[in-house]
Amino acid sequence: RNPVTVQCQEAQLVVTVHRDLFGTGRLVSVADLTLGPAACKHSALNHALHTVIFTAGLHECGSTVQVTPDSLIYRTLLNYDPSPASNPVIIRSNPAVIPIECHYPRRENVSSNAIRPTWAPFSSTLSAEEKLMFSLRLMNDDWSAERPFTGFHLGDVLNIQAEVGTESHVPLRLFVDSCVAALSPGTDSSPHYTIIDFNGCLVDGRSDDTSSAFIAPRPREDMLRFRIDVFRFAGDTRNLIYITCHLKVTPADQTPDSLNKACSFNKARNTWAPVEGTRDICSCCEMGNCGSP
Numbered sequence: 001r002n003p004v005t006v007q008c009q010e011a012q013l014v015v016t017v018h019r020d021l022f023g024t025g026r027l028v029s030v031a032d033l034t035l036g037p038a039a040c041k042h043s044a045l046n047h048a049l050h051t052v053i054f055t056a057g058l059h060e061c062g063s064t065v066q067v068t069p070d071s072l073i074y075r076t077l078l079n080y081d082p083s084p085a086s087n088p089v090i091i092r093s094n095p096a097v098i099p100i101e102c103h104y105p106r107r108e109n110v111s112s113n114a115i116r117p118t119w120a121p122f123s124s125t126l127s128a129e130e131k132l133m134f135s136l137r138l139m140n141d142d143w144s145a146e147r148p149f150t151g152f153h154l155g156d157v158l159n160i161q162a163e164v165g166t167e168s169h170v171p172l173r174l175f176v177d178s179c180v181a182a183l184s185p186g187t188d189s190s191p192h193y194t195i196i197d198f199n200g201c202l203v204d205g206r207s208d209d210t211s212s213a214f215i216a217p218r219p220r221e222d223m224l225r226f227r228i229d230v231f232r233f234a235g236d237t238r239n240l241i242y243i244t245c246h247l248k249v250t251p252a253d254q255t256p257d258s259l260n261k262a263c264s265f266n267k268a269r270n271t272w273a274p275v276e277g278t279r280d281i282c283s284c285c286e287m288g289n290c291g292s293p
Contacts, residue, residue, distance in 0.1 A: 013056060013074070013076070013102050033079070076099075136163075138158060158227065183242070248260075
């Protein structure tokens, strides 16, 4: 018996979780299970079967979407965050994160049933609205494939790839405006740590003990890669960190400037350098003020 099953429907996904999540006979608390970075609560319970059911729209609960030549891949997470034990000194269960994916063909209808007259085919809806599909993925050491959802150790390096799908759109150049790490979803929680700031300055690389930097040159204008040295929050034993980034695009032929840039700190030269554009667009990174859009 699989403790987690997923149904990928036309506009939503349904996740069914058996409370004997680890197959030990010990049922996890319903309140300790949530869906996605937004920590959505369950939508139904089956007490007889000991199952918890989550129903969410494809774009809800903080899900992400990846665009490939043939598919749209929606990704989210099932979170198990156990409540503290009655004695706070001990821990009886570790948190767990289970990745969930739904794959949809891009050039066919999502449903295998006949199309209702009032419902436009999914592919034509995308083309008509020209939606931009942003994605942020952890990659393996040589950037050839996505890295599995496994743990990291201090001393490791995170390879992060940002991308935007630009089908039937003018050529675009992608930038990472900001990235913030925290112990919970979002950028407002405390404690938090700023990785990228000031419209594309990779400020984490300014620290003496890091090699964090953007990768130059880009593979494509609509893709940007950067590396971050793994860290954890001092005084906190949680082993799950959320990284929230703001991505944006400009026309590919627009000259980079202080508001649209990707700048890393070069320790050998003790100066900031851009992935593209002239060095002066990075000078505001040192001042910590690059204006506002």
